[in-house]
Amino acid sequence: MDQPVTNEAPVLSVDDLSKRFGGVQAVDKVSLDIAPGRITGVIGPNGSGKSTLFNLMTGVARADSGAVTFQGTDITRLSSDRINRLGIGRTFQLTRLFGKMSAIENLVVVSRHDRATAERNAAELLDLVSLGHVRDEYAENLSYGQQKLLEFVRLMMTDPSLIMLDEPFAGVNPIMERRLLDTMRAWLDAGKTIVLTDHEMAIMMEICDDLYVLDYGEVIAHGPPAVIRDDERVMEAYFGR
Amino acid sequence: MSGVTEETPAAELERARESGRPVARLPRWERHLGWLYLVLLLGAVAWLAWFPRLANAYNVTLALTVLLVIALATSWNILSGFSGYTSFGHAGFFGIGSYVGALLIFYERTSWIPAVILAGFATALIALVIGYPTLRLRGPYFAITMLGLSELARIVVTAWDSLTLGGQGVYLPILRLEPPVTSGPLIDQLRNVVHNNQNYYAMLLLAVVAIVVSYAVGTSRFGLELLAIRDDELAARAMGIRTTRIKITAFALSSFFPGAAGAIYARHVGLIDPPSVFLVIWSIRAIATSILGGQGTILGPIIGAIVLTLVTEKVWETDPNLYQVFLGGLIVLVVLFIPGGILALLQDRGWLPRTRRI
Numbered sequence: 001m002d003q004p005v006t007n008e009a010p011v012l013s014v015d016d017l018s019k020r021f022g023g024v025q026a027v028d029k030v031s032l033d034i035a036p037g038r039i040t041g042v043i044g045p046n047g048s049g050k051s052t053l054f055n056l057m058t059g060v061a062r063a064d065s066g067a068v069t070f071q072g073t074d075i076t077r078l079s080s081d082r083i084n085r086l087g088i089g090r091t092f093q094l095t096r097l098f099g100k101m102s103a104i105e106n107l108v109v110v111s112r113h114d115r116a117t118a119e120r121n122a123a124e125l126l127d128l129v130s131l132g133h134v135r136d137e138y139a140e141n142l143s144y145g146q147q148k149l150l151e152f153v154r155l156m157m158t159d160p161s162l163i164m165l166d167e168p169f170a171g172v173n174p175i176m177e178r179r180l181l182d183t184m185r186a187w188l189d190a191g192k193t194i195v196l197t198d199h200e201m202a203i204m205m206e207i208c209d210d211l212y213v214l215d216y217g218e219v220i221a222h223g224p225p226a227v228i229r230d231d232e233r234v235m236e237a238y239f240g241r
Numbered sequence: 242m243s244g245v246t247e248e249t250p251a252a253e254l255e256r257a258r259e260s261g262r263p264v265a266r267l268p269r270w271e272r273h274l275g276w277l278y279l280v281l282l283l284g285a286v287a288w289l290a291w292f293p294r295l296a297n298a299y300n301v302t303l304a305l306t307v308l309l310v311i312a313l314a315t316s317w318n319i320l321s322g323f324s325g326y327t328s329f330g331h332a333g334f335f336g337i338g339s340y341v342g343a344l345l346i347f348y349e350r351t352s353w354i355p356a357v358i359l360a361g362f363a364t365a366l367i368a369l370v371i372g373y374p375t376l377r378l379r380g381p382y383f384a385i386t387m388l389g390l391s392e393l394a395r396i397v398v399t400a401w402d403s404l405t406l407g408g409q410g411v412y413l414p415i416l417r418l419e420p421p422v423t424s425g426p427l428i429d430q431l432r433n434v435v436h437n438n439q440n441y442y443a444m445l446l447l448a449v450v451a452i453v454v455s456y457a458v459g460t461s462r463f464g465l466e467l468l469a470i471r472d473d474e475l476a477a478r479a480m481g482i483r484t485t486r487i488k489i490t491a492f493a494l495s496s497f498f499p500g501a502a503g504a505i506y507a508r509h510v511g512l513i514d515p516p517s518v519f520l521v522i523w524s525i526r527a528i529a530t531s532i533l534g535g536q537g538t539i540l541g542p543i544i545g546a547i548v549l550t551l552v553t554e555k556v557w558e559t560d561p562n563l564y565q566v567f568l569g570g571l572i573v574l575v576v577l578f579i580p581g582g583i584l585a586l587l588q589d590r591g592w593l594p595r596t597r598r599i
């Protein structure tokens with residue numbers, strides 16, 4: 001089952017990572033490798049530990065045990081700002097924007113360039129996703145779809161090499177979905193790596209190069225979509241309870 | 242796939258307007274606003290600089306109090322208004338600054354101007370040291386901890402009587418006034434009025450510096466980072482914003498001013514003791530002022546300081562306890578009925594532009 005999708009060294013590896021919340025073993029000895037320049041998907045039923053795994057990988061939550069290695073650096077105990085500065089960017093399952101700041105301020109604030117460059121980059125990115133007309137609107141006043149897009153481009157402001165998206169397609173209409181997919185394709189073309197979770201099985205099967213399936217915090221299957229599709233345990237995890 | 246429909250830009254704007262929610266629109270002349278404020282500030286400073294020539298001692302003291310509250314509220318706002326970390330530490334910094342300044346003068350270690358500056362740096366240094374552990378605490382815990390540390394500072398100062406003279410307080414030499422000079426060269430008149438109102442001018446300068454620093458913070462990316470921390474600290478960190486460093490820097494900047502203001506105040510009143518300077522009301526005054534004017538803005542604390550001080554000075558003079566009750570009630574009313582403070586009220590009326598730069 002553990003056939004690597006490429007022969008290149010992984011950009012990020014997770015080894016035996018675990019996290020417990022009270023009586024819930026949210027993530028249970030998870031190990032995985034993220035291949036460079038690819039889309040790796042993490043799927044699993046509700047509550048299977050996908051978001052927690054993302055949080056552990058990005059320093060938003062602390063692991064009880066195990067290790068995360070990014071480009072040869074042990075990042076398990078680093079704070080989330082340091083991890084982001086090493087080149088890992090993320091979005092959240094429920095968008096987390098700076099609500100009482102304007103759209104453009106949401107972007108400028110995370111930039112690492114000087115103010116003028118930051119504002120220019122931000123304006124370009126807003127135009128890229130057709131949000132130019134709401135640049136001075138408070139983020140909390142934007143529509144749901146616009147907020148998703150804004151969180152997407154905020155991610156791009158720091159130019160991460162590894163991008164982690166937690167359910168980017170949830171509640172998004174087909175037009176927006178195409179926009180997100182186009183953006184992701186552009187990222188891959190720019191040599192970036194993507195890790196993604198979502199419940200939209202059709203999309204996940206179509207775009208992911210490699211899939212990990214979680215259930216009760218454990219990896220129960222791993223492989224390319226074609227293999228996962230026919231895996232009995234996966235079907236059981238999703239439908240058999 | 243749930244149905245979120247695409248809206249046209251116009252429809253969106255219309256929706257935002259109809260819902261009556263704040264819309265952050267920048268008017269075209271917004272970019273010139275900085276200059277307008279500079280002119281207004283210079284005008285106000287010029288008038289205030291001349292004020293002691295026009296007013297009696299009572300009104301000069303009243304103006305000094307307004308300036309003191311501007312310095313306290315504006316500096317409180319730099320950490321607490323922008324980042325949302327409400328601090329009850331201003332009373333502690335004010336008390337410590339009063340004592341550092343007063344003792345430097347009392348033991349004749351420095352003259353009064355360096356004493357004031359050193360008092361500010363002493364409190365900023367203390368903030369740097371205590372900021373690291375305390376600013377990891379979330380909201381209410383940080384507020385309570387700073388309340389406790391302020392109280393602790395009062396106890397230490399009271400107990401350490403070999404240095405601080407303890408509960409008996411510190412008397413400072415009375416400023417020897419010169420007879421008023423109302424004729425002759427303007428420069429002599431000016432020197433005379435400055436000499437006779439030293440503490441007033443020191444407080445004016447301090448308030449101006451606080452406003453300038455607040456403006457610099459509020460219009461910089463540092464200010465945006467503080468706002469991001471206020472809106473969603475977890476997301477801010479995950480986006481690479483160095484939240485710990487930023488909060489501590491803001492805390493140190495913020496605490497310089499109550500320290501220096503305390504030293505000027507000590508000199509102004511001539512006698513300080515722990516109960517009078519380590520008084521929670523100094524924190525509450527800064528907080529109430531900022532909330533009334535509009536916290537997290539540059540103009541808000543200034544507007545609040547002017548309004549609140551002029552309205553409440555009589556209450557404060559009659560009974561500080563009543564004053565405390567009054568402020569408490571006022572905070573509740575403002576939070577309930579004008580959550581954005583006076584500034585937001587003016588903006589909603591369209592009298593002031595809705596822009597981040599104030």
Ligand SMILES: Nc1ncnc2c1ncn2[C@@H]1O[C@H](COP(=O)(O)OP(=O)(O)OP(=O)(O)O)[C@@H](O)[C@H]1O
Nearest residue numbers: 021024026044045046047048049050051052053093
């Ligand atoms: N902060 C927390 N405190 C307590 N329990 C938590 C916390 N975060 C997650 N959990 C629990 O850990 C388990 C895994 O949750 P997680 O959100 O990681 O799942 P998920 O796979 O992302 O689910 P979904 O598909 O619904 O987003 C769940 O049982 C959840 O209730």
Ligand SMILES: [Mg+2]
Nearest residue numbers: 050051052093
């Ligand atoms: Mg999740």
